[in-house]
Amino acid sequence: MPEFAVQSQTGRSLKEMHHLLRDRFGPQDWWPGETTLEIMVGAVLTQNTNWRNVEKAIRNLKEHGLLSLDGLNTIAPDALAKEIRPAGYFNIKSRRLKNLIRFLFDRYEGSLELLSGEKTEILREGLLTVNGIGRETADSILLYSLERPIFVVDAYTHRILLRHGMADEQMEYHELQELFMDNLPEDADLFNEFHALIVRAGKEYCKRKPRCSDCPLGCWEKGPILL
DNA sequence: CACCAGGCAAGTA
DNA sequence: TACTTGCATGGT
Numbered sequence: 179m180p181e182f183a184v185q186s187q188t189g190r191s192l193k194e195m196h197h198l199l200r201d202r203f204g205p206q207d208w209w210p211g212e213t214t215l216e217i218m219v220g221a222v223l224t225q226n227t228n229w230r231n232v233e234k235a236i237r238n239l240k241e242h243g244l245l246s247l248d249g250l251n252t253i254a255p256d257a258l259a260k261e262i263r264p265a266g267y268f269n270i271k272s273r274r275l276k277n278l279i280r281f282l283f284d285r286y287e288g289s290l291e292l293l294s295g296e297k298t299e300i301l302r303e304g305l306l307t308v309n310g311i312g313r314e315t316a317d318s319i320l321l322y323s324l325e326r327p328i329f330v331v332d333a334y335t336h337r338i339l340l341r342h343g344m345a346d347e348q349m350e351y352h353e354l355q356e357l358f359m360d361n362l363p364e365d366a367d368l369f370n371e372f373h374a375l376i377v378r379a380g381k382e383y384c385k386r387k388p389r390c391s392d393c394p395l396g397c398w399e400k401g402p403i404l405l
Numbered sequence: 406c407a408c409c410a411g412g413c414a415a416g417t418a
Numbered sequence: 419t420a421c422t423t424g425c426a427t428g429g430t
Contacts, residue, residue: 208411225412231428232411266427270413312413332411377411385409 184361186342186397192361195342195395196368199375202394206374209322214290216245217323221315222274223265234264247288250279274310281308298326313351321373327366329358330373334380341384341397 185191190198209217216236223232238261239245244253253261259272279288285304286292293301298320305316313331320326331354339345345354362368383393390397 221411224410226410227412227426228410228428230410231426234428264427266410267412267425268427270425274413310413314412318411330411334411373411380411387408 184344184357186344186395190342190395192358192372196362196372196375198394199379200371203375203378206371206378208370208374213245214294214323215247218278218319219245219250219275221318221323222278222310223262223271225267225271225274225315227266231264231266235262238262238264247279247282247290250275251283251288270310274308277308277310281305294324298324298328301326302328317355321366321369325366325370327359327364327369329355329362329369331355331358332373332377334377334384335373338376338380338384338395338397341388342395 186195209220212220219239220232220236223235236245239249242261243249244258244261250258255269255272255276258275259268262268262271262275265271281304282288282290282293286296296304301324302316302320305311305319306313311319317328317330320328321330331351335358336345336349336354339349339354339357340347344357358369358372362372379393379395383389383395384397
């Protein structure tokens, strides 16, 4: 039994919210035609960082032929930091990328084939042991890079649920995640699109200073605007 | 000038 | 468990 309402303050189900967003914005095409590795790298680089800055960093890596397991495994941390500078937090993210790559070599022989054969639950536990990979980054890798049916929770997700009366400020990551995963079909493509749409709507309408007027969700305007 | 962006870990109490 | 702080660039 879900502990929290599966309907919003305005009486909408998650499915209805997804359809409203989809009808407004269409497919978001997150991480199309990119490699498994590139998506994993992007998931780390985008931590608390605007995606446009991440694109610059990834472009640098590509231009220098570093966007490969061996390239990232071999390069010195300082040199890597220099390449990903536009993404911010470049020193710590350099170490985080090295940690991730080392994990892939230590546990999967640096083989994305072997990685892909691993069970989702084991993968998630493993990723979470890597210093610099927390729940959102791990889940982003699972969903967007490895196409596992795991729903990604981020600040926008929490904020939108708050404004629809479906969550409170204290709710924890896994509770928010369960709200989606217990009330939607277990479908990676659905989770992919829905989360991307939430981010899209969040960017345009539901920031800390919300601009609710044209939001397709027509959220509960007296709802909390915190977070 | 202030504020924010597709977080996380380490330190403190 | 529940805060607080450091990490940093680039756009608005």
